[in-house]
Amino acid sequence: QEQLVESGGGLVQPGGSLRLSCATSGSIFTWYNMGWYRQAPGEQRELVAGFGDLGRIIYGDSVRGRFTISKDNSRYTVYLQMSDLKPEDTAVYYCNAHLGRNDYWGRGTQVTVSS
Numbered sequence: 001q002e003q004l005v006e007s008g009g010g011l012v013q014p015g016g017s018l019r020l021s022c023a024t025s026g027s028i029f030t031w032y033n034m035g036w037y038r039q040a041p042g043e044q045r046e047l048v049a050g051f052g053d054l055g056r057i058i059y060g061d062s063v064r065g066r067f068t069i070s071k072d073n074s075r076y077t078v079y080l081q082m083s084d085l086k087p088e089d090t091a092v093y094y095c096n097a098h099l100g101r102n103d104y105w106g107r108g109t110q111v112t113v114s115s
């Protein structure tokens with residue numbers, strides 16, 4: 001059973017926008033710190049944006065100012081709004097839920113930025 005279900009990826013032109021969604025269960029949404037990672041071909045997986053303890057929000061340096069992470073408490077869903085997309089943002093984006101030594105990962109959704 002999938003614990004994290006992502007949606008919203010696709011093909012977009014440079015400068016465009018996309019919104020990714022990650023739906024999960026109430027228990028994971030409540031107790032785990034959730035975030036987004038991405039992995040481009042031949043590259044390591046990297047943090048894009050995430051919620052930390054005490055409501056702290058973290059962004060990767062390459063996306064700060066262009067991407068926004070948010071959540072809907074009533075839908076147990078975390079979003080990643082991506083704006084001013086660049087070809088180097090092309091990657092598989094993964095939703096993550098982290099608590100201590102426990103991690104859940106989604107299957108990933110492909111984002112391709114190309115003209």
